[in-house]
Amino acid sequence: MAPPYKVCLIGSGGVGTIASLVLTKSGRAEVTAVLRSKYQHVAQHGWDIESVDHGTLTNWKPHRVVGSVADAAVDKDGSTVQYDFVVVCTKQLPDRNPVVPMIEAVVAPGHTAIVLIQNGIGIDEPLTQKWPRNTVLSSVSHIGSGVSGANKVNQIGRDVSKIGVHAGSADVAADYIAMYKAGGAAEVEFAEDIKAARWEKLLWNGTFNTVCALTRTDVGEIQRSKGRETLLVPMMHEIWNIAAADGHKLGDDIVQWMAYRLPDDCPYRASMLVDVENGRPMELEVILGNPIKEARRLGVATPVMDTVYRLLQVEAWKIDEAAKKQ
Amino acid sequence: MAPPYKVCLIGSGGVGTIASLVLTKSGRAEVTAVLRSKYQHVAQHGWDIESVDHGTLTNWKPHRVVGSVADAAVDKDGSTVQYDFVVVCTKQLPDRNPVVPMIEAVVAPGHTAIVLIQNGIGIDEPLTQKWPRNTVLSSVSHIGSGVSGANKVNQIGRDVSKIGVHAGSADVAADYIAMYKAGGAAEVEFAEDIKAARWEKLLWNGTFNTVCALTRTDVGEIQRSKGRETLLVPMMHEIWNIAAADGHKLGDDIVQWMAYRLPDDCPYRASMLVDVENGRPMELEVILGNPIKEARRLGVATPVMDTVYRLLQVEAWKIDEAAKKQ
Numbered sequence: 001m002a003p004p005y006k007v008c009l010i011g012s013g014g015v016g017t018i019a020s021l022v023l024t025k026s027g028r029a030e031v032t033a034v035l036r037s038k039y040q041h042v043a044q045h046g047w048d049i050e051s052v053d054h055g056t057l058t059n060w061k062p063h064r065v066v067g068s069v070a071d072a073a074v075d076k077d078g079s080t081v082q083y084d085f086v087v088v089c090t091k092q093l094p095d096r097n098p099v100v101p102m103i104e105a106v107v108a109p110g111h112t113a114i115v116l117i118q119n120g121i122g123i124d125e126p127l128t129q130k131w132p133r134n135t136v137l138s139s140v141s142h143i144g145s146g147v148s149g150a151n152k153v154n155q156i157g158r159d160v161s162k163i164g165v166h167a168g169s170a171d172v173a174a175d176y177i178a179m180y181k182a183g184g185a186a187e188v189e190f191a192e193d194i195k196a197a198r199w200e201k202l203l204w205n206g207t208f209n210t211v212c213a214l215t216r217t218d219v220g221e222i223q224r225s226k227g228r229e230t231l232l233v234p235m236m237h238e239i240w241n242i243a244a245a246d247g248h249k250l251g252d253d254i255v256q257w258m259a260y261r262l263p264d265d266c267p268y269r270a271s272m273l274v275d276v277e278n279g280r281p282m283e284l285e286v287i288l289g290n291p292i293k294e295a296r297r298l299g300v301a302t303p304v305m306d307t308v309y310r311l312l313q314v315e316a317w318k319i320d321e322a323a324k325k326q
Numbered sequence: 327m328a329p330p331y332k333v334c335l336i337g338s339g340g341v342g343t344i345a346s347l348v349l350t351k352s353g354r355a356e357v358t359a360v361l362r363s364k365y366q367h368v369a370q371h372g373w374d375i376e377s378v379d380h381g382t383l384t385n386w387k388p389h390r391v392v393g394s395v396a397d398a399a400v401d402k403d404g405s406t407v408q409y410d411f412v413v414v415c416t417k418q419l420p421d422r423n424p425v426v427p428m429i430e431a432v433v434a435p436g437h438t439a440i441v442l443i444q445n446g447i448g449i450d451e452p453l454t455q456k457w458p459r460n461t462v463l464s465s466v467s468h469i470g471s472g473v474s475g476a477n478k479v480n481q482i483g484r485d486v487s488k489i490g491v492h493a494g495s496a497d498v499a500a501d502y503i504a505m506y507k508a509g510g511a512a513e514v515e516f517a518e519d520i521k522a523a524r525w526e527k528l529l530w531n532g533t534f535n536t537v538c539a540l541t542r543t544d545v546g547e548i549q550r551s552k553g554r555e556t557l558l559v560p561m562m563h564e565i566w567n568i569a570a571a572d573g574h575k576l577g578d579d580i581v582q583w584m585a586y587r588l589p590d591d592c593p594y595r596a597s598m599l600v601d602v603e604n605g606r607p608m609e610l611e612v613i614l615g616n617p618i619k620e621a622r623r624l625g626v627a628t629p630v631m632d633t634v635y636r637l638l639q640v641e642a643w644k645i646d647e648a649a650k651k652q
Contacts, residue, residue, distance in 0.1 A: 214540070215640040225643035230636040303629035310556040311637070314541045317551035 120286025135168025446612025461494025
């Protein structure tokens with residue numbers, strides 16, 4: 001395949017909209033964005049974007065905006081679209097919205113490369129099993145970007161990501177990375193060991209994200225309360241140990257760096273905390289459930305993670321119960 | 327000493343007021359009740375009590391109601407009162423309101439027997455150290471009783487307790503038990519092993535009380551969410567193991583009984599949950615902190631308790647911070 005690539009980007013929230021902007025700006029992609037809840041408004045007005053990387057844009061749209069994957073699968077004239085890349089930016093909820101059936105209509109077996117810009121561990125496995133001849137990449141993103149209102153995107157943290165190959169072609173990965181760089185992303189790095197990059201990100205997602213959600217604290221609060229020392233750092237060591245047992249030795253100083261990089265008055269509210277506060281489903285299974293399964297498989301003890309996971313399962317139950325009553 | 331005994335009862339809330347009623351009704355005690363926040367109203371109007379054991383009483387008062395321990399220590403004519411029993415029914419907050427200095431003015435060394443109707447483990451030690459020649463008893467209560475408004479007491483669970491000796495005289499314990507029975511308590515039993523009775527009560531207090539507080543669930547909710555199986559029962563086994571290592575083997579079926587005795591729609595809100603909801607200090611140190619210290623001393627693993635304790639320390643920090651801002 002040669003540029004311009006046909007790209008289908010699924011889940012255009014805070015992270016996905018910036019990705020679709022970068023891919024569009026590269027000049028090497030024709031981007032179709034799939035939205036669910038905000039489709040009507042965005043199809044009409046586009047997005048209003050404030051971005052540390054791309055400045056201010058109003059009424060911005062990629063090539064095409066559609067309301068479902070089924071709509072993305074066919075062109076305006078009714079013919080099937082063969083996508084070169086499917087970029088998945090949805091929340092990772094394997095029990096409610098598993099990725100394989102979600103993207104099936106836009107994946108051409110043996111052709112379409114799949115790029116996961118999502119949280120968690122073990123999320124590539126269902127895809128490499130389903131499409132053994134396709135390239136599956138992860139783009140582990142450290143961006144800070146959110147949506148407010150019907151179509152406002154506010155990107156406050158730069159678009160830094162590590163991209164690497166779970167299965168398939170390194171050339172396809174190189175093409176995607178070149179395209180993403182050309183679109184003006186802040187920093188894109190090829191990750192030789194993409195699983196290590198996922199474990200590295202989990203040092204934050206499995207700890208700050210989960211404990212702040214459980215204790216209803218922002219980053220500064222959990223740090224000032226000493227919960228960083230009593231809970232987060234021990235959990236980070238557990239994650240580090242699972243990764244090492246899985247053959248991915250992370251840096252020796254990375255726990256210290258992850259735990260102490262943000263200031264003690266940082267008011268950031270982690271995404272899982274925002275989910276709990278709004279009664280929305282959490283990415284609990286891919287962030288703690290799967291890593292704990294790996295730990296059991298590898299014989300690694302994870303006492304703090306185990307208990308935090310079980311406590312968050314109670315929170316998940318409460319969210320489900322409240323949703324049933326609505 | 328011979329009856330009528332002079333009794334000073336400190337902390338007349340839901341539990342303490344029923345105890346002062348029982349002691350007064352026995353005809354063997356002259357009860358002085360010490361109240362803090364509700365003193366003015368109760369001194370004037372007494373209590374309005376609805377009780378499963380004692381029926382309806384209005385404007386009820388013991389012999390004397392005072393607003394401080396210092397006031398209890400002296401009679402109306404200014405002479406020092408020598409109390410035979412000091413019954414402590416306050417919340418157990420060793421860091422904020424330790425019992426020794428609180429009761430010092432009403433304890434005659436070598437004479438006054440101290441009775442603890444309080445939660446937790448290790449709460450007798452500061453007393454037996456301070457007054458090595460006094461009798462120290464625990465009355466481990468399973469009553470269900472609460473206060474509402476300025477002076478309403480509602481006792482919905484019967485006054486069942488196990489009473490035993492930490493230090494001192496078995497005869498004094500027998501006198502106290504006889505007096506408490508004579509006052510119409512539902513069930514009073516002498517506990518040969520009073521520490522075992524404390525560990526037994528901790529099976530509930532250290533588990534339902536703490537996890538429900540952390541997850542903001544009532545008893546029915548934590549049971550329906552399966553948190554009973556994933557969290558409470560494992561914690562109960564940890565407590566059982568500490569007690570056994572401490573030389574107090576609890577019954578083999580007691581974990582099962584404690585975990586499954588309440589129905590799945592039980593709306594009971596544990597006291598620590600009510601504390602968290604109202605931003606009041608929790609009895610965390612005596613309910614989890616001390617048992618965990620015992621576990622470390624005895625070499626017993628308590629992974630679930632450790633993490634729940636650390637998470638509740640974050641909640642305690644939040645409660646303190648909110649109180650500072652008021």
